[in-house]
Amino acid sequence: xxxxxxxxxxxxxxxxxxxxxxxxxxxxxxxxxxxxxxxxxxxxxxxxxxxxxxxxxxxxxxxxxxxxxxxxxxxxxxxxxxxxxxxxxxxxxxxxxxxxxxxxxxxxxxxxxxxxxxxxxxxxxxxxxxxxxxxx
Numbered sequence: 001x002x003x004x005x006x007x008x009x010x011x012x013x014x015x016x017x018x019x020x021x022x023x024x025x026x027x028x029x030x031x032x033x034x035x036x037x038x039x040x041x042x043x044x045x046x047x048x049x050x051x052x053x054x055x056x057x058x059x060x061x062x063x064x065x066x067x068x069x070x071x072x073x074x075x076x077x078x079x080x081x082x083x084x085x086x087x088x089x090x091x092x093x094x095x096x097x098x099x100x101x102x103x104x105x106x107x108x109x110x111x112x113x114x115x116x117x118x119x120x121x122x123x124x125x126x127x128x129x130x131x132x133x134x135x136x
Contacts, residue, residue, distance in 0.1 A: 043069065043072070047078075049082075054072075085125060088120075090117075097111070
C-alpha cells in the first residue's frame with residue numbers, strides 16, 4: 001500500500017471505477033445513459049418478428065410482460081438468434097460449395113438453405129435436428 005499525493009491509499013494494480021487502473025480518476029458518465037439511449041432507440045425500431053407473435057409465445061411460455069419494450073427486446077433477441085443461425089448455415093453452404101469444383105467461375109451460383117447446411121449450424125447452438133424415419 002502506498003499513499004497518493006491527496007492522501008488516499010492505493011495498492012499496485014488497484015483498479016478504479018472506469019477500469020483503467022489509474023487510482024483517483026473517476027468515470028463521470030451517468031450509469032444509465034447507454035441503457036436509456038438503447039430503450040429510446042428500441043421504441044422506434046420495428047423488428048422482423050412482430051410484437052404480437054413474440055407476445056403470443058411469451059404468454060404461451062407463462063411470461064406476461066406488461067411493458068411493450070420487454071416484448072420488443074425479446075423480439076430483437078429472437079431476430080438476432082435466427083439471423084446468426086442463418087448466417088452460420090450460409091457459411092457452411094459456402095464452404096461446401098468452395099470444396100466442389102464449379103464449371104461457372106464468372107457467375108455466382110445461387111445458394112439455397114438446405115437441412116444439410118442448417119443441421120451443423122443448429123448443432124453449434126445446442127439444437128439437435130433428426131430426420132423422421134420415413135425420410136431416411
